[in-house]
Amino acid sequence: MKQKVAIVGSGNIGTDLMIKILKSSEMLEMGVMVGIDPESDGLRLAAERGVAVTHEGLEGLRRLPDYGAIRIVFDATSAGAHLDHAPMLRADGKQVIDLTPAAVGPYVVPVCNIDEHMAAPNMNMVTCGGQATVPIVYAVRRAVDRLIYAEIVASVSSRSAGPGTRANIDEFTQTTGQAIETVGGAERGKAIIILNPAEPPMIMRDSVFTLSQGGDEGAIRASIEEMVAAVQTYVPGYRLKQEVQFERIGEDEPAMIPGIGRVAGLKTSVFLEVEGAADHFAAYAGNLDIMTSAAKAVAERWAQTHAREI
CATH class of the missing domain: 3.40.50.720 (NAD(P)-binding Rossmann-like Domain)
Structure with missing residues (x-):
C-alpha cells in the first residue's frame, strides 16, 4: 500500500x-x-x-x-x-x-x-551540492587512515536555481560544509557554489578535493568508483567526468589547513557531472534531479x- x-x-x-x-x-x-x-x-x-x-x-x-x-x-x-x-x-x-x-x-x-x-x-x-559530493568525501574517508580536509565546488546553471535556492546561498555553503565533516568524515570541510549564467545552460558539475593520510591510490580510486555506482542506482546521470587524480603533498611543502596547521599527505581530485533525468526540467538541471x-x-x-x- x-x-x-x-x-x-x-x-x-x-x-x-x-x-x-x-x-x-x-x-x-x-x-x-x-x-x-x-x-x-x-x-x-x-x-x-x-x-x-x-x-x-x-x-x-x-x-x-x-x-x-x-x-x-x-x-x-x-x-x-x-x-x-x-x-x-x-x-x-x-x-x-x-x-x-x-x-x-x-x-x-x-x-x-x-x-x-x-x-x-x-x-x-x-543540499544538491552535498548530495553530489558528500558521497565522494565519504568514499575517500573509508579508504584512508585520516581525512584531514575536503573542499567541494558545485557549479550549476543559473536557470535551474529558483528563488528558494538563491535565498539560501549562505545556508547552502554552511550546511554543505558541515555535512562534509559530519557525514563525509573530513576533519575540516568547505563548500562553494557557483551559479553559472552560461547559455546554453551548462550541466551540473562538481569538483571534490581532499587531503588525506594513509591508504593507497588504488584503494581510494576503487572506493570512489564503487560509490559512484551506488549513487547511480537512484541518479543514473551521476558520473565521473574524468579519472580520479592524485598528487603527493610533501613535508617540504606542506599544505596550510585552517584550524589544523601545515600538513603533508595525498591530495585527491574528483570531477563529477550530474545529468538530470528530465522528468520535468531539462537534463542540465542535475542539481534538481x-x-x-x-x-x-x-x-x-x-x-x-x-x-x-x-
Whole structure:
C-alpha cells in the first residue's frame, strides 16, 4: 500500500519531486501540493494531474480534511520557512523530509547513512551540492587512515536555481560544509557554489578535493568508483567526468589547513557531472534531479520500513 505524501513548496524542487513521485514511485502517493502563489506553475501542474492543491501554505494543508492521511511531508520551501514548519509538523506526527538547508534534523545522504536515521522525525537532505559530493568525501574517508580536509565546488546553471535556492546561498555553503565533516568524515570541510549564467545552460558539475593520510591510490580510486555506482542506482546521470587524480603533498611543502596547521599527505581530485533525468526540467538541471531523487529514495525507504504500521 502506498503512503500519501504532501509537498510544501511549489517551486522548481517541489515540482520536480512531484513529477518523480507521480511517474515512478511504487511506495509513495501524491496527496497534496502546497504553495503560497495561486498562479505558480507547480500548483497548476499538480491540479492538471489530479493532485489536491492549496495556495495557503502549511496552514492551508493542515486545514484540509485529508491531512490526517498524510504520513510524509516534504518541505521544499526555504531554510527560514522550515524553521517555522518543523515544530508544527512534528506536533502533528508527520515524518518530515527537509529539502532546505535548515538542518533541523540529521543530515541524510542515502548511500552514506540512510539506515542510521530511519527513526528521526525530521531528516535533512543537506543540499544538491552535498548530495553530489558528500558521497565522494565519504568514499575517500573509508579508504584512508585520516581525512584531514575536503573542499567541494558545485557549479550549476543559473536557470535551474529558483528563488528558494538563491535565498539560501549562505545556508547552502554552511550546511554543505558541515555535512562534509559530519557525514563525509573530513576533519575540516568547505563548500562553494557557483551559479553559472552560461547559455546554453551548462550541466551540473562538481569538483571534490581532499587531503588525506594513509591508504593507497588504488584503494581510494576503487572506493570512489564503487560509490559512484551506488549513487547511480537512484541518479543514473551521476558520473565521473574524468579519472580520479592524485598528487603527493610533501613535508617540504606542506599544505596550510585552517584550524589544523601545515600538513603533508595525498591530495585527491574528483570531477563529477550530474545529468538530470528530465522528468520535468531539462537534463542540465542535475542539481534538481539529485536532490529530488535522493529525497524520494529516503521517503521510499522510510515507507518500506514503516509499511507494517499502516
